[in-house]
Amino acid sequence: MINTKTAALQKLDSAHYLHPFTDHKDLASKGARIITRGEGVYVWDTEGNKILDGMSGLWCVNMGYGQTELVEAATQQMTVLPFYNSFFNTSVEPAIELAALLAEITPPQFNHVFYSSSGSESNDTILRMVRRYWDIKGEKQRKTIISRKNGYHGSTVAGASLGGMTGMHEQGDLPIPGIVHIEQPYFREVVKDHPELKDLSEDEFGVLAAGWLEEKILEVGADKVAAFIGEPVQGAGGVIIPPKTYWPEIQRICDKYGILLISDEVICGFGRLGTWFGCETMGTKPDFMTFAKGVTSGYIPLGGAMVSDRVVDVLYQDGDFNHGYTYSGHPVACAVAVANIKLMQKLDLVNRVKNDTGPYLKQAFESLNDHPLVADAKTEGMVAGLVMLKDKANNTPFDDDDNVGMICRGHCFDNGLVMRAVGDRMIIAPPLVISHAEIDELVRLARLALDATWADLKAKNIV
């Protein structure tokens, strides 16, 4: 039985609240879980359950809950100046301070930032800026942006078009013209349709998968391609960690055809992979970086695009860029971001992920590979994923109808762990401040959930 407060809130929630990516009839039949409080890597719901947040909220609460420095930065800025815009030759102090700090922590080609309030808006900005760049350079026909199937770049019209989620494209006639997709570097998925590739090594597959970019460039016409966009590690697509050979080959191809490279760092940025930005782990030198989420640890919405010198130099040549948001450079959001980044620096958090907690998570999480349900348990810094297989010995995947991800996610919740399901993959992206003991706890709870899932599947004669 749920308590009366939960019941009342669930009723109101179902009556009035349209949630993101939600089947509302289904939600109404179950009732939402209502989260009320957070501390460190844990959150609590209205039923008093303590839950280890293995997903950092939505890949964003990198510093964990309850960081008073961030709260104080927001309070202070709210008191002094809650809002002023950056249009019409004005600026605000926190936006300037953050821009300089971002120039310091990002790779050397980045010295300028354009602010937004989310990852989606940032990718919309980049799409417009890329086209403006080629326009000023006198190559107006370079409009096409190449992206990847099963990539995620947001939910706005441009963001969802850049993304390669078929379920999103089916709703609302997407993608918009000028955006085309190539196959993702997910070996297991690609082999389903191309069994002839099954004997390739990881490294060989990485080079092959990057080669699909070159094929697409030649198909579209090299003089018509403006940019390529990708996440260093695909997050929402199921934590697809590409082979080491993939990104360097993508960079080589972009350079060969003079195509701009956009690294969508909304998840991988701000230390997630054990470097400040994912492109540093992958060995690329992008022209743009999309960021959001981790810049403020999700305490307040902020996003943006880092723009490289090569692009800025061109934009400066030709008057206004007719684009911007009311909340571009919002002073409170920028003040929180400055406090967040300074706290990360004070704690030396990026190095800790790279040299301490990242390797610790690797050995703990990858030990799940011995479970009868599990294959490919793999981490990169503080993000990890595994695939559940119906018959591990014969590499047989589950059918979609088996709903294995949803079953496992349910058991995770029941055991006090947030783990996200993407089809038959289970993924985590815990707060970067997680301790060794909390990693042990996370993996112990994940194993319990996998055991319970296995038992369910056996009872239903699915395995």
Ligand code: PMP
């Ligand atoms: N890009 C990537 C890589 C993302 O993971 C996300 C969100 N999960 C977005 C863009 C969109 O960000 P937002 O939800 O803040 O619009």
